[in-house]
Amino acid sequence: MNTPKILSARPSADKKLNVKFSNGVEKAYDCKPLIEKYNAFKVLENEVFFQQVQVDAGGYGISWDDKVDLSEYELWMNAVEVVTA
Numbered sequence: 001m002n003t004p005k006i007l008s009a010r011p012s013a014d015k016k017l018n019v020k021f022s023n024g025v026e027k028a029y030d031c032k033p034l035i036e037k038y039n040a041f042k043v044l045e046n047e048v049f050f051q052q053v054q055v056d057a058g059g060y061g062i063s064w065d066d067k068v069d070l071s072e073y074e075l076w077m078n079a080v081e082v083v084t085a
Helices: 032-037 039-045 072-078
Strands: 006-012 016-021 026-030 061-063 069-071
Touching (some): 016 072, 032 039
Antiparallel strands (some): 006 016
């Protein structure tokens, strides 16, 4: 599968990310399950840190720092498409 690259990732309310992909699709990714299940993601509970998300070079993922990141595949497969009217 050819996963589309990430163009932007914006933090929103309730630990969700609004992610726009290179094919024009926008999806919402809920980070709460990661925070609850994996110690590495507990740092995302800090709102200031959560707001610092950045798209990695080339759109292959997003990251907050060298230790906390997500791939474009994870975001594409597990986010819910945002339907706009």
